[in-house]
Amino acid sequence: MTDASDTVPATTQVQDGPRGIGGWLILPIIGLVGTIAMTGFNLYSALAQWDGIKAIIAGSNEMASSLRLPVGVSFIGGIALIGMAALCLYRLFTRAPSVPRLMTIFYIALITVSFTEMLADYRVSALTNSDPDPNNVKDLVRACVAAAIWIPYFHRSRRVANTFRSREAAVDRRIGEIF
Incomplete structure (x- = not known):
């Protein structure tokens, strides 16, 4: 026996709760744009010192050779973070069902890159006998809180479920009605 709701396509069903990009969902979008902007600015600042980067790549002395790994890891992490944030923004605006998983991966990557950046800065500080950047700890804490x-x-958000997982949200509601 079929129920009347079985014959109605999932796209025409009325969904309970908010739907669309709005509400609290604006804050992660602002965070993604901010991540792209700040990471891009940091990468640009590093590349503005191109003579130093060339010396590190060439390994002109012992210290420059030992700076290759931390600088390379920092650069690759920054590029990966920009790419991941851009992908998340694209998927958010196209309302792809993979958004919850992608955002989880992004936040884990943000923590990983922040931690790696902090370790790389401590390594550079030890090699150059300078003080590490105190903002690295703040960035790591900020990434963990985010x-x-x-x-x-x-x-868990109903808005996210209704916006990005409409078919799955309908199934969740049905299962909830059974129990």
Whole structure:
């Protein structure tokens, strides 16, 4: 026996709760844009010192050779973070069902890159006998707090479920009605 709701396509069903890009979902979007802007600015600042980068790549002396790994890891991490944030923005605006998983991966990558950046800065500081950047710890804490807030949001929010997982949200409601 079929129910009347079985014959109605999922796209025409009325969904309970908010739908669309709005509400609290604006804050992660602003965070993604900010991540792209700040990481891009940091990469540009590093590339503005191209003579030093060339010396590190060429390994002109012992210290420059030992700076290759931290500088390379920092550069690759920055590029990867920009790419991941851009992909998340694209998927958000196309309302892809993979958004909750992608945002989880992004926040874990943000923590990883922040931690790696902090370790690389400590390594550079030890090699150059300078003080490490105190903002690295703040960035790591900020990434951890953002992940603690937004990962559960992307997996539990009704707006996210209605916007990005409409078919899955309809199934979740049906299962909820059974029990």
